[in-house]
Amino acid sequence: MGSKASYQYYKSKGICPNCLRNRAMQGNVLCVDCSTRRSERQKIRRANPEKRESSNAYQREVYHSRKRKGLCTLCGEQSSIGIRCERCALIKNTKRKERGRYAE
Numbered sequence: 756m757g758s759k760a761s762y763q764y765y766k767s768k769g770i771c772p773n774c775l776r777n778r779a780m781q782g783n784v785l786c787v788d789c790s791t792r793r794s795e796r797q798k799i800r801r802a803n804p805e806k807r808e809s810s811n812a813y814q815r816e817v818y819h820s821r822k823r824k825g826l827c828t829l830c831g832e833q834s835s836i837g838i839r840c841e842r843c844a845l846i847k848n849t850k851r852k853e854r855g856r857y858a859e
Contacts, residue, residue, distance in 0.1 A: 765772040771779050773793075777786035785793065800806050821828045827840035829847075836844045 762772045765775060766779070766784055769779050771777050771784070771786035771789050773785055773789040777788060779786055780790060783790060800810070818828050821831055822838055825834050826832065827834045827843050828838045829843040830840060832840045832842075835841050839847065
């Protein structure tokens with residue numbers, strides 16, 4: 756995929772932003788082919804304990820590095836509310852409320 760703008764453009768037109776050839780599936784961003792390939796790659800990664808552990812170690816390092824620098828641990832932008840930026844904190848809290856895990 757290219758830039759964020761081109762991604763949004765193809766997504767709004769209903770074209771798969773990954774291959775730029777096929778129409779996206781109903782209720783999905785990707786086409787059937789790209790979605791199937793992505794799913795297969797994820798199954799392979801999850802099945803291999805070495806790859807899973809190295810990926811987890813990398814994600815932990817990114818998290819701690821961003822936290823030390825005062826950046827949002829999710830997106831890497833300047834943190835304003837604890838360890839998250841306002842946008843990521845709002846998204847996280849909204850999801851928690853939807854799942855019933857957040858007392859109002």
